[in-house]
Amino acid sequence: MQSLIGEIEIVSIATVFLLLITVAPIAFVMMHQRQYVRYLQDKEQMKNLYQRELLQSQIEIQNQTLQQVGNDLHDNIGQLLTVVVMQLNELEDEVVEPAWQEEVHQTRTLVQTIISDVRTLSKTLDHDTVRRFGLLPSLTLELERIQRTKRIHAELTTLGEHYPLGEQTEIVLLRMTQESINNALKHAQAKNLHVFVDFKADSFALTISDDGRGFSVTEATARQLDESGAGLSNLYRRAGLLGGTCVITSAPGAGTRIEIRVPYPQIR
Incomplete structure (x- = not known):
C-alpha cells in the first residue's frame, strides 16, 4: 500500500x-x-506625440508669419494706398477735361477697392479674427474676398445648429480652408467653389469642392515635399492633429472635393 x-x-x-x-x-x-507589444505601443505613442508637437509648432509659426504679413499689409501697403487716393483726389480737382476726370475717378475707385481687399486679406491672415468672431464669420470674410476678385464664384452653405469648436481647432480649419481655396485658384482653373459646413450632433464636417480640372490624388500625395501638390499631406496631418480625418476626392476632369471631419468638442 x-x-x-x-x-x-x-x-x-x-x-x-x-x-x-x-x-x-x-x-x-x-x-x-x-x-514587446507594449513597447511597440509606447513607441508609436511617442512617435505620434512627436509628430503632433512638431505640427503644432509649424502651425504656430505659420500663424505668427501670416499675422505679421497681415499687419504689414494693413499698416504699410494700406497706408500707402490711402496716400495714393488722396493724391488722386487732388489730381481730379486739377484736371479740367471731363475725359481725364473720368479716368482719374475710375483709377481712384480701383485703388479704393484694392484698399478694401487688402484690409479684408489682413483680417483673414490674422488669427485674432478667428479668436474674436469665430470660424463662420472668418470663412464668410474669406469667401467674400475671393468673390470680389471675380475669378471664381464662391459660396458658403451651413447646416445644423452652430456650436464653438475651440479656438485652436477653428484656426487650423480656417488655414486648411485657405490652403484648399488657394490650390483651387492656382491649379484647378475652376469657375465655382463651394464651402459646406455641417454642425452634426457627433461631429463637425467642413467640405470644400470645386468644378476645376481635378488631379490624381495618388500621384499628388506621392510627390516630394518641395514639389507641387505635396501640400495635400499637410491637410491630412492637420486633420489628424485635430483628432479627425481628411478625405480628398478628385480625378482629372472631375473637380476636387476635400472633406474634413473632426469630433464633436467635448468641452465647449
Whole structure:
C-alpha cells in the first residue's frame, strides 16, 4: 500500500515537473510578447506625440508669419494706398477735361477697392479674427474676398445648429480652408467653389469642392515635399492633429472635393 502511494506521489511530482517544463516556456514567450507589444505601443505613442508637437509648432509659426504679413499689409501697403487716393483726389480737382476726370475717378475707385481687399486679406491672415468672431464669420470674410476678385464664384452653405469648436481647432480649419481655396485658384482653373459646413450632433464636417480640372490624388500625395501638390499631406496631418480625418476626392476632369471631419468638442 505504501509502495503504491509512493508511486502515485512520484507520478504526481513527475507530472507537475513536466507541466512546469511545458508551461514555463509558453508563459515566458507570452509575457515577452506582451512586453514587446507594449513597447511597440509606447513607441508609436511617442512617435505620434512627436509628430503632433512638431505640427503644432509649424502651425504656430505659420500663424505668427501670416499675422505679421497681415499687419504689414494693413499698416504699410494700406497706408500707402490711402496716400495714393488722396493724391488722386487732388489730381481730379486739377484736371479740367471731363475725359481725364473720368479716368482719374475710375483709377481712384480701383485703388479704393484694392484698399478694401487688402484690409479684408489682413483680417483673414490674422488669427485674432478667428479668436474674436469665430470660424463662420472668418470663412464668410474669406469667401467674400475671393468673390470680389471675380475669378471664381464662391459660396458658403451651413447646416445644423452652430456650436464653438475651440479656438485652436477653428484656426487650423480656417488655414486648411485657405490652403484648399488657394490650390483651387492656382491649379484647378475652376469657375465655382463651394464651402459646406455641417454642425452634426457627433461631429463637425467642413467640405470644400470645386468644378476645376481635378488631379490624381495618388500621384499628388506621392510627390516630394518641395514639389507641387505635396501640400495635400499637410491637410491630412492637420486633420489628424485635430483628432479627425481628411478625405480628398478628385480625378482629372472631375473637380476636387476635400472633406474634413473632426469630433464633436467635448468641452465647449
